[in-house]
Amino acid sequence: MRFLFCGDIVGKAGRDVVTANVPRLRDQLKLDFVVANGENAAHGFGITSKICDELFDAGVDVITGGNHSWDNIDILSRADDEPRLLRPDNFQPGMPGRGVGVYETAKGLRILVVNVLGRLFMDMYDNPFTSLEKHVPGTVPAEAGFDAVLVDVHAETTSEKNAIGHLLDGRASLVVGTHTHIPTSDTRILPGGTGYQTDAGMCGDYDSVIGMEKSGSVARFLGELPRPRMAPADGEGTLAGVVVDTDPATGLAAKIQPVRLGGQLQVAWPSV
Amino acid sequence: MRFLFCGDIVGKAGRDVVTANVPRLRDQLKLDFVVANGENAAHGFGITSKICDELFDAGVDVITGGNHSWDNIDILSRADDEPRLLRPDNFQPGMPGRGVGVYETAKGLRILVVNVLGRLFMDMYDNPFTSLEKHVPGTVPAEAGFDAVLVDVHAETTSEKNAIGHLLDGRASLVVGTHTHIPTSDTRILPGGTGYQTDAGMCGDYDSVIGMEKSGSVARFLGELPRPRMAPADGEGTLAGVVVDTDPATGLAAKIQPVRLGGQLQVAWPSV
Amino acid sequence: MRFLFCGDIVGKAGRDVVTANVPRLRDQLKLDFVVANGENAAHGFGITSKICDELFDAGVDVITGGNHSWDNIDILSRADDEPRLLRPDNFQPGMPGRGVGVYETAKGLRILVVNVLGRLFMDMYDNPFTSLEKHVPGTVPAEAGFDAVLVDVHAETTSEKNAIGHLLDGRASLVVGTHTHIPTSDTRILPGGTGYQTDAGMCGDYDSVIGMEKSGSVARFLGELPRPRMAPADGEGTLAGVVVDTDPATGLAAKIQPVRLGGQLQVAWPSV
Amino acid sequence: MRFLFCGDIVGKAGRDVVTANVPRLRDQLKLDFVVANGENAAHGFGITSKICDELFDAGVDVITGGNHSWDNIDILSRADDEPRLLRPDNFQPGMPGRGVGVYETAKGLRILVVNVLGRLFMDMYDNPFTSLEKHVPGTVPAEAGFDAVLVDVHAETTSEKNAIGHLLDGRASLVVGTHTHIPTSDTRILPGGTGYQTDAGMCGDYDSVIGMEKSGSVARFLGELPRPRMAPADGEGTLAGVVVDTDPATGLAAKIQPVRLGGQLQVAWPSV
């Protein structure tokens, strides 16, 4: 099977490039499954119910999240009832929603998606390693009954993401990072067979400071007063993500390729 | 002119891939100038006088640094007297060494190199913006009498690096990040003409946790006791960096391309 | 001479206990000078022009600040023109206001007040040690022409405050910490003659989480959603600070005593 | 019943003042139980088996810990087998040792001791609120069958400690903080009946930077190279802690008083 993972969707620029491209990507790349991180979809902070529906309508099967998942309270009513919307599993206990889902495609493929938050240089969250040991099988995906296992590690540091990649090597089809909003070029298959990229990058306008309007962001670093408001940059967005082909015998990665379409970054179009 | 910047050299794997490849890169790519970040060259922490000489002998013109620059006290005797060895300009006051240098190539090209540390999620350093405003001219490089201006921003977060890129856009030939040890794929020329990549990546073994032996690093994240010692991974290294061609009229970037050679990552060889 | 330093005034509870008690303290303790930290005076965040006047009218001679100094933009118009209002000297460059002042009392006493921010576990500020070496004389206060030198170190950690106390020991009449909002009981004269207390504590309602309404604060630590708004606790406030008597020959501390009046804490009334 | 809690014992100065004073305090104050935090007892980092025995011999009934509990590997062999030695309950999973103990005195009093780490500005630990809800009964101690419930909250910030105090108010005899090494003067009984002090302070030499030799610590803040080694200050130590009398009907606090004996701080001797 082949699936696409898209990094953090930031604001309208990000939503537009995702909804414009996912339908044709599904078609041209014959994608079986699409996951996108939506923690910044609503003007940079959180997501709304309406935006979820727009993404689902465009062909996104599952939306993952991060530290900003529930920033916009509009979504809270839906958090518990929408199985296609995940937030990090190691959010504070008592938070609405769920961090793990099992999905079945039209063709009957069975996919496990797990979403965790890192802790290094981040807010106070529960232990992601406890979540991962609990939810990611200790064997190759096929042995555990999955056609694919996807893990979205929403974390600040390259070290914590690298470590989780190695920990899960041989147990997941893809371990991909999110949160830094800049794609990395270390796309590869780890020795044990897991597809890996430290950060998927964001879907949004890169003529910005990680998706937010650049002059205000620079002014904040310079300490200007009154502190400028944060708003997403509204230039042409780039869709950033990875496409993974699995080996049906194991559910591990047979091929992993970066995708970058539109906007400021150099185009990367997967070969099929 | 054309120059190469190599990211953090980590341990022997990093030194080997740099010293093995820089001579042929200088030749095949007709490089005028080579800069490499050496803060992790000595077993992951700092650099020694002998390693400096090995890098200079291999064709590295200038070595930049970061938070680990002076970790190995062997280098302290040379810190003040070696103009080709930089450490971040905004290190604590009173630190030996310098953060800025002007260099002249055999062909008479004049190049300014500036090295600063970011502060977000890092130790306590002086203000990098003060350093940058003091040392990076307010005009295009050519107007300030330079054929090229290179800025190594050694920082943890993508946001601080993005912000510095925009702040210096039109004033530097290259703003490149270091420290996270994973190359980013946002290589591009910013609207004002500055070549930019959020992180150059490391020169070292990527089958690791940011260059360090992976089982020990994973064990540290899991909290195992006694805490494993950190040592660089010793598999085949990857050279990671960027090549920039400048526009002689301005000294800004005419072309910027990623370089990745050897080891675990997909090869990127610049076109000339 | 004798002076009083009051810790961070938090909201109405803090303002009320300060304005109610400073007039009688000035009188009963024959205070020559009163300094109070006002960074949280306006509903917990910053200060307004009107609140400054209320504090000055009550007998506060100088208001110091901290990370929250300019949170309320109402005060920005006055920041540059009011010499009795200080903000940390090592705020980002370009910030309005000043971090150092020299004041003369009615009796002709000359007092230097310096306000700096610590950096450990705080936002990105300039180097406080550079500020201190620039503004605090290298001799006892009297030799530098001051009857007293007061330093407000607005910092998170006990270690950074301890270190600054020792660095300035023999050069200041008082080094006192602010920001943690809880008074410490290490009030003493350091070996070189400087009065010292790691934190002055806050002037505010202690039946709270560092001055803010307790149920909302606890809920935030528990991760409840939607995140409760922060508001100052409005029970009876405690005035918390220190009273210092100087030795006229040196300007160093001859005596230092804690003050705690009103509210939840055990009363400490200085002996005269 | 009456019990004593002593803050972090730092090095020899701390051990000496504890072993010299606890026997007479037990006697003169008719103490039923003594707890001391030992995370820095062995030259500032961790504790050894021999030091544990010295403290037990001097009349310490239970030793609690913190982030440094297992720094000295000498103790690891005993961590699992010594019920009187606690480490934080929310240490990484898989760590040896335990964070909770129930003890019975010679007179048959039953005491629960719980030790947790805070997370704000600390390393990556599990959720302390989960530990507390699991181990601290939801009722007054007497209803849960305890004569006293003691909670040592080893945390950096006053806010996290304040919040935990309020959360457990009415459920513990004492919630006391450790880790900052400076005693606070907010000793009081919270509205629900729980004795509280934000930090117990350290048992060690206060002519120091939080127990460590002061010139080296100041030099580290100034960024001097080579970085000075850390060693505990070896002047006369102060014993710092709190004494709590419980109400036998509830097990809550009837009285709470600070204790400070020896060294640089002003003496506080509990009235009985």
Ligand SMILES: [Fe+2]
């Ligand atoms: Fe994001």
Ligand SMILES: [Fe+2]
């Ligand atoms: Fe995020």
Ligand SMILES: [Fe+2]
């Ligand atoms: Fe590095």
Ligand SMILES: [Fe+2]
């Ligand atoms: Fe670094």
Ligand SMILES: [Fe+2]
């Ligand atoms: Fe404050």
Ligand SMILES: [Fe+2]
């Ligand atoms: Fe503050």
Ligand SMILES: [Fe+2]
């Ligand atoms: Fe400690």
Ligand SMILES: [Fe+2]
């Ligand atoms: Fe500690």
